Amino acid sequence: MSATPACIETNTVFKMNHSRARQHALDGASPGDIVLFHHARGMNRIITMVSGSRYYHVGIYAGGTQVIESRISGVSKRSLMDAKFQLRFRVIPAPGGPEVGRAALLLKRLHHR
Numbered sequence: 001m002s003a004t005p006a007c008i009e010t011n012t013v014f015k016m017n018h019s020r021a022r023q024h025a026l027d028g029a030s031p032g033d034i035v036l037f038h039h040a041r042g043m044n045r046i047i048t049m050v051s052g053s054r055y056y057h058v059g060i061y062a063g064g065t066q067v068i069e070s071r072i073s074g075v076s077k078r079s080l081m082d083a084k085f086q087l088r089f090r091v092i093p094a095p096g097g098p099e100v101g102r103a104a105l106l107l108k109r110l111h112h113r
Contacts, residue, residue, distance in 0.1 A: 022065075022080055022081055022087065022089075023065075023081070025089060025090070025091055026061070026065065026080065026091060029061050029091045030061070030093070030094070030098035030102070031061060031062055031063040031098075031102050031105050032060060032061065032094040032098060032100065032102045032103070032104050032105045033060075033061040033091050033092065033093055033094050033098075034058060034059075034060065034061070034091070034092045034093075034094060035058065035059040035060065035061050035067050035069075035080070035089050035090070035091055036055045036057075036058055036089060036090045036091075036092065037055060037056055037057040037058070037059070037087060037088065037089045038054045038055050038056065038088050038089065038090065039088040040056035040057075044056040044057065055090075057069065060104070060105060061091060062077060062105060065079045065080050065081045066078070066079060066080070067079075067080050068105070
């Protein structure tokens with residue numbers, strides 16, 4: 001299983017600035033781990049209201065500060081540290097452990113060449 005601590009979320013890190021809280025949430029994360037986004041704003045709130053879930057979006061951790069996600073404009077990679085997004089997220093281990101997560105990430109990269 002991945003070394004990602006369970007339930008590390010950006011909003012549970014007290015007395016840290018947003019950037020440090022986001023980095024703390026990534027400590028121990030492995031490429032292929034799942035990134036769940038919460039505290040929806042704007043139109044994303046509709047997703048949480050209809051689904052009953054606190055999460056409105058999901059991505060795949062790509063290493064460093066990067067996440068791969070599917071958006072209306074297509075699949076993209078972006079930084080989780082971008083201050084303009086004020087992202088709040090939770091990282092959970094990839095099912096099957098880091099090897100499976102890395103394999104899924106590699107397959108995604110090969111598929112989109």
